[in-house]
Amino acid sequence: MKILVCISKSPDTTAKIAFTDNNTKFAAAGVQWIINPYDEWYALVKAIEIKEKDTSAVIHLVTVGPADVEPIIRKALALGGDEAIRVNADSQDSFYVAAQIAEIARQGGYDLIFTGKETIDYNGSSVGGMIAEMLNMPFVGLANHFELNGNTSTITREIEGGEEKVEVDLPVVVSCQQGMAEARIPNMRGIMAARTKPLKVVEPAAADSLTEIVQFELPPAKEGVKLIPADNPAELIRLLHEEAKVI
Amino acid sequence: MSVLIYIDQSEGHIKKAALEALSYGSQLAKQTGTTAEGIVIGTVKDDLGSLGQYGITQVHQVANPQLDHLDAQVFTGILAQAVQLTGATIIIFPGNADGKTIAPRLSVRLKAALVSGAVGLPDTTNGFIVKKSVFSGKAFARVSLKTDIKIITLNPNAFPAVVSATDAKAAVVPFNATLDATKVKSLSVNKVKGDIPLSEAEIVVSGGRGLKGPENWGMVEELAKLLGGATACSRPVSDSDWRPHHEHVGQTGLAIAPNLYIAIGISGAIQHLAGVNRSKTIVVINKDPEAPFFKAADYGIVGDAFEVVPQLIEEVKKLKGVA
Numbered sequence: 001m002k003i004l005v006c007i008s009k010s011p012d013t014t015a016k017i018a019f020t021d022n023n024t025k026f027a028a029a030g031v032q033w034i035i036n037p038y039d040e041w042y043a044l045v046k047a048i049e050i051k052e053k054d055t056s057a058v059i060h061l062v063t064v065g066p067a068d069v070e071p072i073i074r075k076a077l078a079l080g081g082d083e084a085i086r087v088n089a090d091s092q093d094s095f096y097v098a099a100q101i102a103e104i105a106r107q108g109g110y111d112l113i114f115t116g117k118e119t120i121d122y123n124g125s126s127v128g129g130m131i132a133e134m135l136n137m138p139f140v141g142l143a144n145h146f147e148l149n150g151n152t153s154t155i156t157r158e159i160e161g162g163e164e165k166v167e168v169d170l171p172v173v174v175s176c177q178q179g180m181a182e183a184r185i186p187n188m189r190g191i192m193a194a195r196t197k198p199l200k201v202v203e204p205a206a207a208d209s210l211t212e213i214v215q216f217e218l219p220p221a222k223e224g225v226k227l228i229p230a231d232n233p234a235e236l237i238r239l240l241h242e243e244a245k246v247i
Numbered sequence: 248m249s250v251l252i253y254i255d256q257s258e259g260h261i262k263k264a265a266l267e268a269l270s271y272g273s274q275l276a277k278q279t280g281t282t283a284e285g286i287v288i289g290t291v292k293d294d295l296g297s298l299g300q301y302g303i304t305q306v307h308q309v310a311n312p313q314l315d316h317l318d319a320q321v322f323t324g325i326l327a328q329a330v331q332l333t334g335a336t337i338i339i340f341p342g343n344a345d346g347k348t349i350a351p352r353l354s355v356r357l358k359a360a361l362v363s364g365a366v367g368l369p370d371t372t373n374g375f376i377v378k379k380s381v382f383s384g385k386a387f388a389r390v391s392l393k394t395d396i397k398i399i400t401l402n403p404n405a406f407p408a409v410v411s412a413t414d415a416k417a418a419v420v421p422f423n424a425t426l427d428a429t430k431v432k433s434l435s436v437n438k439v440k441g442d443i444p445l446s447e448a449e450i451v452v453s454g455g456r457g458l459k460g461p462e463n464w465g466m467v468e469e470l471a472k473l474l475g476g477a478t479a480c481s482r483p484v485s486d487s488d489w490r491p492h493h494e495h496v497g498q499t500g501l502a503i504a505p506n507l508y509i510a511i512g513i514s515g516a517i518q519h520l521a522g523v524n525r526s527k528t529i530v531v532i533n534k535d536p537e538a539p540f541f542k543a544a545d546y547g548i549v550g551d552a553f554e555v556v557p558q559l560i561e562e563v564k565k566l567k568g569v570a
Contacts, residue, residue, distance in 0.1 A: 210354070
């Protein structure tokens with residue numbers, strides 16, 4: 001069993017969101033970077049759970065980014081995983097990133113490819129499906145439960161207003177969300193072991209980008225809260241009905 | 248060159264997300280001087296012809312019961328054929344789980360630029376630029392789509408479903424697509440009990456740790472029911488198993504954008520706000536006047552939820568004329 005887990009870095013969930021260079025670049029100065037939570041809590045931890053049941057399983061991590069993503073991938077290795085691959089390129093868009101990961105996957109011959117359901121910065125929710133198409137593999141998106149029986153997986157995925165349980169033979173690409181696994185924190189042994197785990201750097205494959213971010217903008221600031229006295233809930237209902245017109 | 252809209256169906260019914268996509272697609276067609284058509288895959292109980300009122304001229308249907316459940320690979324093959332048949336240059340998907348599962352595959356199959364989470368119509372004055380939500384609702388990006396064929400996935404509830412021609416009927420045209428072998432086999436479907444799925448609800452009443460325990464959710468449910476809305480909760484609440492995981496809204500749960508979000512006993516951590524800050528109107532009820540949620544709210548009551556909410560319920564009953 002060979003598992004590939006796709007890891008992306010993202011700004012910490014509490015990071016202040018601001019832009020520079022005429023609103024064309026994210027203001028990264030002073031920002032704390034983390035493993036994208038969906039990649040870490042759900043995709044990676046699920047892979048670790050599988051390996052805990054089947055010790056012969058091998059977990060590889062892959063990330064696309066310049067050298068400054070290495071602390072993130074080391075942190076992922078501290079949680080678990082046997083080795084990591086960094087594709088030495090700036091991630092230009094989802095298509096470009098998917099093309100890099102698909103190339104790594106072709107060489108590695110994986111049975112399972114896990115991604116998070118989206119990154120918390122770009123919110124594209126696209127890379128998993130793209131990789132699957134590039135590799136001609138089935139894809140199950142927004143999965144919240146995954147079980148393996150030999151060469152067959154049983155996966156629960158989100159659908160409009162509920163869930164669907166599906167059965168797919170390996171190999172398969174799965175994008176993972178809440179419910180998939182319980183978040184963990186790396187222990188000291190893991191952190192020490194991560195230092196010596198192999199981290200291979202490869203140069204990017206030739207690939208196009210199909211989109212480009214022209215400019216960022218921040219939403220208009222809220223006008224400020226209108227406080228209603230606690231002993232007059234009727235006034236709140238009146239405002240919601242007559243002013244906001246939402247009830 | 249036309250606009251093709253993927254009409255998502257769930258258990259044979261056309262849902263709100265698909266109507267939003269139809270409205271968006273037909274307005275985009277008007278903007279670019281072309282026509283809008285829809286495609287539906289699988290068998291449907293609802294009247295497809297009446298979807299003409301959302302401004303589309305035709306609905307192509309692959310009415311094969313074997314396609315009632317999604318296999319993204321098979322559906323991508325069908326859509327690629329539909330794009331060829333219609334000559335569509337813009338394809339619209341609803342921003343729900345099925346849209347997010349199919350659109351990336353189709354993007355690769357057609358080598359067509361994909362933007363997901365669109366919040367408005369494209370700017371077509373110079374190129375093709377779509378505004379999308381980024382940083383979990385904390386900012387927007389204007390994204391240029393650089394290929395001839397373009398794919399747009401909408402943000403849920405960002406674009407209203409608009410009836411543009413009340414009596415218009417769309418022609419329902421059977422579409423015989425060649426089908427790839429199915430690899431994803433549907434075993435069972437489990438619809439969330441309750442009336443309105445959270446992702447579709449226009450009013451959401453949400454509770455946090457301030458409610459002290461699952462036994463106190465009766466008033467949250469009652470208020471939601473009276474308002475015709477759904478219930479939600481914060482992450483600590485679902486982590487403590489007071490409420491099911493699918494009710495968790497926030498950065499790592501569901502991101503929602505209802506017209507009205509009522510937060511009861513939720514302090515408003517930045518991770519929670521990321522999931523709800525696209526709500527049109529936010530009401531916060533919290534006994535701590537320093538709760539950060541008040542900064543993101545439109546209306547607030549500083550008070551004890553156990554005193555305030557029952558009174559609110561009485562006031563809503565009066566408004567709705569419920570005894």
